Amino acid sequence: MKKTFIAAIIVAALWAAPSGAAAEGADWRFIQNSGDNSIIYYDAESVVAPVKNTADVWTRLEVRGKVYSMTLFEVSCADRRLRTLIKYGFDNAANAVIDLPGSDDAYPTRWTYIVPETFEAKLAKAVCAKIKEKEGGN
Helix, strand or coil: CCHHHHHHHHHHCCCCCCCCCCCCCEEEEEEECCCCCCEEEEEHHEECCCCCCCEEEECCCCCEEEEEEEEEHHHHCCEEEEEEEEEEEEECCCEEEEEEECCCHCCCCCCCEEECCCCHHHHHHHHHHHHHHHCCCC
């Protein structure tokens, strides 16, 4: 619970900017547009490699111009798998991150293989290239 609170504070700081604008310290980059008026971005500044060939990255889902949720993914670049570490909702009126019901019980999710031509495949391609660049091209 303490980790969730600390993560929520960090996430709240990232969301200080209005929807559609990059928060200071965040570099939101477009990753996918869906037919239901939703757009997904990833934060290029948040990409870290806690373990070699693994990337952690925050994503942001906007629906009709309003922030809907923020998710921290862990991507295994070596074996093309992904899991969700935590997911938060976002209250646009209060400009605040909110816990989703049952989120402490549901996360992290189990590892799943990345299916080609999906949002997850696009995300993995982007963040694994960034990690490879940071690791010196290995």
